[in-house]
Amino acid sequence: xxxxxxxxxxxxxxxxxxxxxxxxxxxxxxxxxxxxxxxxxxxxxxxxxxxxxxxxxxxxxxxxxxxxxxxxxxxxxxxxxxxxxxxxxxxxxxxxxxxxxxxxxxxxxxxxxxxxxxxxxxxxxxxxxxxxxxxxxxxxxxxxxxxxxxxxxxxxxxxxxxxxxxxxxxxxxxxxxxxxxxxxxxxxxxxxxxxxxxxxxxxxxxxxxxxxxxxxxxxxxxxxxxxxxxxxxxxxxxxxxxxxxxxxxxxxxxxxxxxxxxxxxxxxxxxxxxxxxxxxxxxxxxxxxxxxxxxxxxxxxxxxxxxxxxxxxxxxxxxxxxxx
Ligand code: FBP
Numbered sequence: 307x308x309x310x311x312x313x314x315x316x317x318x319x320x321x322x323x324x325x326x327x328x329x330x331x332x333x334x335x336x337x338x339x340x341x342x343x344x345x346x347x348x349x350x351x352x353x354x355x356x357x358x359x360x361x362x363x364x365x366x367x368x369x370x371x372x373x374x375x376x377x378x379x380x381x382x383x384x385x386x387x388x389x390x391x392x393x394x395x396x397x398x399x400x401x402x403x404x405x406x407x408x409x410x411x412x413x414x415x416x417x418x419x420x421x422x423x424x425x426x427x428x429x430x431x432x433x434x435x436x437x438x439x440x441x442x443x444x445x446x447x448x449x450x451x452x453x454x455x456x457x458x459x460x461x462x463x464x465x466x467x468x469x470x471x472x473x474x475x476x477x478x479x480x481x482x483x484x485x486x487x488x489x490x491x492x493x494x495x496x497x498x499x500x501x502x503x504x505x506x507x508x509x510x511x512x513x514x515x516x517x518x519x520x521x522x523x524x525x526x527x528x529x530x531x532x533x534x535x536x537x538x539x540x541x542x543x544x545x546x547x548x549x550x551x552x553x554x555x556x557x558x559x560x561x562x563x564x565x566x567x568x569x570x571x572x573x574x575x576x577x578x579x580x581x582x583x584x585x586x587x588x589x590x591x592x593x594x595x596x597x598x599x600x601x602x603x604x605x606x607x608x609x610x611x612x613x614x615x616x617x618x619x620x621x622x623x624x625x626x627x628x629x630x
Contacts, residue, residue: 318499318501318503319503319504320493320501320502320503320504321343321347321482321484321493321501321502321503322340322344322347324491324493324504325339325340325343325486326340328486328488338399338420338421338422339399339422339447339469339470339486341397341398341399342394342397342399342400342420342422342424342447343470343484344397345393345394345396345397345399346390346393346394346424346445346472347482347502348393349386349389349390349393349394349428349443350443350474350480350482350495350502351480351495351500352386352389352393353386353389353390353428353429353443353474353476354474354476354480354495356382356385356386357382357429357435357441357476358476360382360435360436360438361438382429382432382435383407383428383429383432383435384407386407386428386429386443387405387406387407387408387428387429389428390405390426390428390443391403391405391408391412394424395412395414395415395418396418397420398418398419398420399420399421399422400414400419400420400422400423400424401413401414401419401420401421401422401423401450401453401456401460402414402423402424402450402456402458402460402461403423403424403425403426404423404424404425404426404461404587404588405425405426405427405428405588406426406427406428406430406585406588406589407428407429411458411461413456416454419453419454419456420453421449421450421453422447422448422449422450422469423447423448423449423450423456423460423461424445424446424447424448425445425446425448425461425587425588425591425592426443426444426445426446426588427443427444427445427585427588427589428443429441429442429443430442430443430444430473430556430557430558430589431554431555431556431557431558431559433555434554434555434556439554439555439556439559440475440476440477440478440554440556440558440559440562441475441476441477441556441558441559442473442474442475442476442556442557442558442559442562443473443474443476443558444472444473444557444558444588444589444592444593445471445472445473445588445592446465446468446470446471446587446588446591446592446595447468447469447470447471448460448461448463448467448468448469449469458618461587461616462615462616462617462618463615463616464612464613464614464615464616465586465590465592465594465595465611465612465613465614466595466612466613468591468592468595468612469486469487470484470485470486470487471484471485471591471592471593471595471596472484472485472592472596473558473561473562473592473593473596474558475558475559475562477559479494479495480494480495480497481493481494481495481505481506481562482494482495482502483506483509483562483565483596485595485596485599485600487599488599489508489509489599489600490508490509490565490596490599490600491504491506491507491508491509492504492505492506492507492509493505493506494506506566509565509566509600510600510601511564511565511566511568511597511600511601511602512567512568513568513601514568515549515564515567515568515569515570516547516549516550516567516568516569517549517550517551517552517563517564517567517568517569517570518536518539518549518550518551518552518569518570518572519551519552519553519554519560519563519564519569519570519571519572520536520551520553520571520572520573520574521553521555521573522536522551522553524574524576524578527576527577527578527579528574528576528577529574529575529576529577531607532572532574532576532607539551539570549569552569557571557573557584557589557593561593561596561597564597564602565596565597565600565602574607575607586614586616587616590604590611590614591611591612591614591616594611594612595612598612
């Protein structure tokens with residue numbers, strides 16, 4: 307038995323222990339964020355187990371089909387949304403929730419309110435669910451000024467005002483990557499313990515990356531600068547070697563790889579989708595917050611993504627073209 311490893315193994319830095327350490331660095335803190343995060347973690351654990359069953363469930367009819375008994379099954383992303391909304395409300399620490407699956411923002415019952423607003427995409431990359439490719443949950447946390455008189459304006463804040471952001475990737479392993487504004491850390495779920503353990507401390511994106519990640523299927527609709535940039539990745543003129551193309555089509559997975567291996571991930575606006583595809587509040591802002599905290603950058607092609615001020619448009623909280 308490798309005692310060194312076993313000794314190391316017993317000193318477990320779980321995500322709760324990590325956040326409690328962070329909390330102890332803020333004597334004024336009452337533990338509200340720690341409680342909120344523990345409910346987000348609960349939601350991630352639930353979705354992780356549901357996603358890992360999804361493939362099997364193809365037999366039992368998960369993901370919106372009726373099962374062999376003909377029972378109506380909830381679609382996985384609808385199920386994930388429900389789990390997060392209930393977990394966030396039951397934390398007693400939230401007052402307004404904005405979900406990609408929700409038609410409207412959810413204003414929490416005043417008797418259950420707390421000081422945080424959470425924006426989230428309960429299951430991102432859902433087009434990859436049925437083929438078992440990595441998907442994920444994305445979330446961002448804001449503090450509201452007055453939880454008793456909360457309005458949508460509290461949500462339409464620039465991304466740079468976020469207190470914390472993270473994602474949980476459901477892939478070969480379940481990895482939760484989190485930043486509370488002082489660096490980025492990755493925690494892997496140990497199914498035998500049901501605990502997220504610190505496995506990627508202080509993630510820093512490599513300065514130089516050999517990978518570019520974009521859906522080249524949209525190339526014919528790209529504008530000149532985007533076409534020129536991707537050409538440069540493929541046919542560098544300065545004798546450098548061409549970058550490798552990697553594109554999973556699940557933003558959480560593509561961003562996770564970019565954080566660890568370096569490179570660029572972009573989803574440019576184009577003639578077909580002049581506003582781009584990625585949603586500002588619960589996709590662009592949390593990922594840009596993490597990327598900057600890891601020493602990277604996030605742009606819209608015109609400005610720093612986190613400086614954007616989202617606006618409410620009747621169809622949907624704004625979309626955006628965007629690159630990391
Ligand atoms: P969903 O949140 O609806 O899954 O859409 C977002 C997303 O799936 C991202 O995860 C991914 O980066 C992008 O859309 C893939 O889009 P496309 O299939 O157009 O390349």
